[in-house]
Amino acid sequence: MSTTCQHREKPARVPLAHQERIDWHDHADHQLVSVGTGVLQVSTALGSWVVPPHRAVWLPARVAHAHQAYGPTELRALIFRRSVNPLRLDRPTVLAVTPLLREVIAALTDESEELRPGPQRNLERVARDQLRRVEALQVHLPALADPRLRDVARLLGDDPGDGRTLAGIGAAVGSSERTLSRLFREEAGMTFPQWRTQFRLHHALTLLAADTSVTGTAAACGYSGPSAFIHAFRSAFGTTPGEYRQPVSSSG
Known part of the structure; x- marks a missing residue:
């Protein structure tokens, strides 16, 4: 770099x-x-x-x-x-x-x-x-160095709504659930579910910026429905997705 x-x-x-x-x-x-x-x-x-x-x-x-x-x-x-x-x-x-x-x-x-x-x-x-x-x-996505974790990130980057367990994802990338779980704790400083939540919320922001509806964003990011997505979004960003999608006035 x-x-x-x-x-x-x-x-x-x-x-x-x-x-x-x-x-x-x-x-x-x-x-x-x-x-x-x-x-x-x-x-x-x-x-x-x-x-x-x-x-x-x-x-x-x-x-x-x-x-x-x-x-x-x-x-x-x-x-x-x-x-x-x-x-x-x-x-x-x-x-x-x-x-x-x-x-x-x-x-x-x-x-x-x-x-x-x-x-x-x-x-x-x-x-x-x-x-x-x-x-x-604490809402950032840590850099992942291990190639097995990068494979997981690429897989979920193609489909953030992928709801497979870590065992299922591990099978798809050729690694065990136990190994991936340990690597997420060591490299990301969080569990896989915590990392996936951060990953989905970050992806949600990019979808909302592209004018995707709240319902469509919730579905694309793997939430069971808009209510669950709104709750997670508000907890992370202090506002609802609907409020976020409204233009924010600023000087200049």
């Missing part, structure tokens, strides 16, 4: 088309990456995160990452000097974005209105204060 270093000195707003990709790169400073609309998949060597408008990803300085958009997506990024780390985090982390922080991000990244230094510094102070209050969320 080759990377390039991108130098970004001020907040940015980057429109991306559906499935547009920003290749592997890193930054000299910390970044807070969020979206105004659409869905952004953020990948690092540690794993991947799917970011809807109510979430953001903290990317420490020099952590190589790549982006993939699902649906018309508006990437918004705030920059923090290496000496400024309000979260005190040294690894990529998904965060719950408060309504106030969302508005501050929108104001700082609005290219249609040039902020004067005083108001900009005030908004940056509010952003730092809000970041000290936000909740870190």
